[in-house]
Amino acid sequence: MEELRETYITPVVPLDFTYNYRVGQYMERFLNSLKDKKLMGVKCPECGKVFVPPRMFCGSCNQKLDEWVEVAQTGMLANFTVGHVVLEKGARLAKAESPYVLGLIKLDDVDSLLLARVEKVAPADLKKGMRMKAVWKEELAGDYSDLDHFEPA
Amino acid sequence: MRNVGIIGVGYTPVFVSKRRDVNIAEMISEAVDAAFRNTGLGPEDIDAMVFGNMQTFEGLNLPHLWASEHIRALGKPIMRIATGGTTGMSALHAGYYHVASGLHDVVMVITYEKQSEGDSQVGLAGIITPEIMTMLSLGIDLTGGTGMGGLGGGSAGGVSFQANSYLNRSGATIEHIDKMAALERRNAALNPYAHLKDPDATPEKIAQTPLIAYPIRFGHVCPTTDGATVAILACEKKAAKLADKVAWINGLANCASDATTGNLIEGLITDPGEQRPCMIAAKKAYEMAGIEDPQKEIDMAEIYNGFAHQCLMFMDRLFLCGEREAHVLLDKGELEITGRIPVNPSGGVVSTNAIGTSALNRVTECALQIMDKIEGGHKVQKDVHNAVAHGWGGLMQYVTVTVLGDKPRKR
Numbered sequence: 342m343e344e345l346r347e348t349y350i351t352p353v354v355p356l357d358f359t360y361n362y363r364v365g366q367y368m369e370r371f372l373n374s375l376k377d378k379k380l381m382g383v384k385c386p387e388c389g390k391v392f393v394p395p396r397m398f399c400g401s402c403n404q405k406l407d408e409w410v411e412v413a414q415t416g417m418l419a420n421f422t423v424g425h426v427v428l429e430k431g432a433r434l435a436k437a438e439s440p441y442v443l444g445l446i447k448l449d450d451v452d453s454l455l456l457a458r459v460e461k462v463a464p465a466d467l468k469k470g471m472r473m474k475a476v477w478k479e480e481l482a483g484d485y486s487d488l489d490h491f492e493p494a
Numbered sequence: 495m496r497n498v499g500i501i502g503v504g505y506t507p508v509f510v511s512k513r514r515d516v517n518i519a520e521m522i523s524e525a526v527d528a529a530f531r532n533t534g535l536g537p538e539d540i541d542a543m544v545f546g547n548m549q550t551f552e553g554l555n556l557p558h559l560w561a562s563e564h565i566r567a568l569g570k571p572i573m574r575i576a577t578g579g580t581t582g583m584s585a586l587h588a589g590y591y592h593v594a595s596g597l598h599d600v601v602m603v604i605t606y607e608k609q610s611e612g613d614s615q616v617g618l619a620g621i622i623t624p625e626i627m628t629m630l631s632l633g634i635d636l637t638g639g640t641g642m643g644g645l646g647g648g649s650a651g652g653v654s655f656q657a658n659s660y661l662n663r664s665g666a667t668i669e670h671i672d673k674m675a676a677l678e679r680r681n682a683a684l685n686p687y688a689h690l691k692d693p694d695a696t697p698e699k700i701a702q703t704p705l706i707a708y709p710i711r712f713g714h715v716c717p718t719t720d721g722a723t724v725a726i727l728a729c730e731k732k733a734a735k736l737a738d739k740v741a742w743i744n745g746l747a748n749c750a751s752d753a754t755t756g757n758l759i760e761g762l763i764t765d766p767g768e769q770r771p772c773m774i775a776a777k778k779a780y781e782m783a784g785i786e787d788p789q790k791e792i793d794m795a796e797i798y799n800g801f802a803h804q805c806l807m808f809m810d811r812l813f814l815c816g817e818r819e820a821h822v823l824l825d826k827g828e829l830e831i832t833g834r835i836p837v838n839p840s841g842g843v844v845s846t847n848a849i850g851t852s853a854l855n856r857v858t859e860c861a862l863q864i865m866d867k868i869e870g871g872h873k874v875q876k877d878v879h880n881a882v883a884h885g886w887g888g889l890m891q892y893v894t895v896t897v898l899g900d901k902p903r904k905r
Contacts (some may be wrong), residue, residue, distance in 0.1 A: 342507055342508070342515060342516075342524075343515040343516070344515075345514075345515060346515070349514045349515070351514070354553070356553070396752075400751075400752050419765075420655050420658055420659055420765070421655075421658065421708075422654035422655055422658060422707045422708050422709075422710075423705070423707065423708040424707045425704065425705050425706055425707060426706055426707070443707075445655060445765075454765070464708070469662065
């Protein structure tokens with residue numbers, strides 16, 4: 342190894358990317374139904390499992406999923422974490438203003454878990470199995486953020 | 495299909511956070527030189543090369559071609575493999591296919607990462623951004639409040655759910671994760687090729703580090719490392735001619751579940767703690783290697799653990815203990831270098847993470863233990879006849895397993 346020095350020649354390569362991915366047919370239908378305060382899922386014709394958010398295929402059965410069902414907006418807290426940092430610009434980490442709760446919600450009669458913010462419960466009071474209900478934004482735009490958070494039911 | 499053995503290993507002289515004294519290709523050449531030095535072989539002995547590193551981390555798409563002279567590959571077959579965190583082991587598996595098929599007799603597997611040369615735009619975002627499409631299509635919004643859940647600082651967000659799920663099912667506590675992290679940092683202190691070393695690490699010291707996302711603390715998380723690793727593989731005939739000691743690749747497998755935090759194949763969907771692909775891959779690899787009872791026949795393990803809980807979590811997924819047993823073995827001291835089933839004597843990924851090398855280092859560390867060629871103080875005290883190496887990554891759901899032995903598989 343060469344002896345360590347204070348400085349080296351390291352030219353900066355300035356790159357700034359913008360991508361515009363299409364979200365896909367399934368998520369588009371899911372997002373559009375948020376405008377009507379509906380949570381839509383798809384049901385597997387073989388195993389009968391219901392997926393929210395919807396997926397195109399049931400990987401276990403290798404079945405294409407095209408039976409759409411509206412699902413309940415209540416369920417239970419299946420898993421949670423308490424965030425102490427946030428992402429900035431999709432990449433950098435910064436300290437959160439205050440700890441916040443993210444949960445995996447098992448909606449009633451749904452077989453998948455939905456990632457959502459959880460509010461109105463202190464981190465110390467979080468418990469797996471707590472009953473939860475969906476809370477919507479006042480103005481709906483057909484966007485991911487329409488479903489604002491879940492809170493104890 | 496022919497038997498394939500590892501006949502030599504080469505590392506860069508150090509694994510550290512910044513190797514500013516060399517560029518990427520120069521750094522890689524050091525590990526190639528080390529492999530030649532350790533085996534007495536030269537470029538003329540190598541039939542083909544497999545190259546691996548994490549996609550996008552340094553923003554390079556063709557590092558294997560940039561470094562083709564540095565790795566002495568001109569005029570030879572070469573390919574690059576990139577499967578995320580598991581890249582190093584996938585590259586090894588590709589090298590295995592080259593030799594087992596009969597196409598080539600001696601193959602060099604080269605992996606590296608020089609994380610210090612990507613900034614967070616091209617490093618973290620570079621690996622995250624291309625997956626945004628996947629996240630969005632699964633209902634995880636990056637711009638909204640749940641972005642951290644899917645990605646959180648590389649993978650700390652999703653991994654926190656995984657750790658919590660593991661604690662729930664196993665009965666282990668956050669203190670066990672502290673204890674595992676401390677054990678690995680102490681092991682790392684004995685390994686000349688480890689990065690984060692702390693001979694005096696204690697669970698209490700780890701417990702003082704700040705929480706990132708419950709139950710993951712800063713002290714549970716791997717560093718970003720610069721380094722390179724090379725392994726040379728050979729068929730049985732060539733191994734007998736070229737090597738005094740060989741670690742045989744007796745079983746290998748990989749398996750994926752569905753994307754992101756999901757585990758569709760196991761019932762309760764999106765529990766990132768299930769890691770059923772690990773069980774499927776392990777079962778196949780043990781079967782191929784002729785291992786009937788891993789708890790009795792496997793002497794040590796190197797487990798991919800970017801986060802300290804994963805070592806414990808994957809122990810039962812690799813059938814090295816019962817489902818609620820890993821933390822109990824930890825408490826009894828059985829996972830230590832002096833213990834009954836030493837796990838990550840190298841210090842693991844949680845101590846050293848030059849990502850492209852990380853899953854290969856799990857294999858080379860097992861191989862060096864079997865060949866009795868460990869440099870430094872982390873040689874396990876028992877004889878190692880069979881060992882298991884594990885890789886994890888992808889979108890949280892991709893696992894590779896390699897079973898190594900001191901004797902070639904019977905056929």
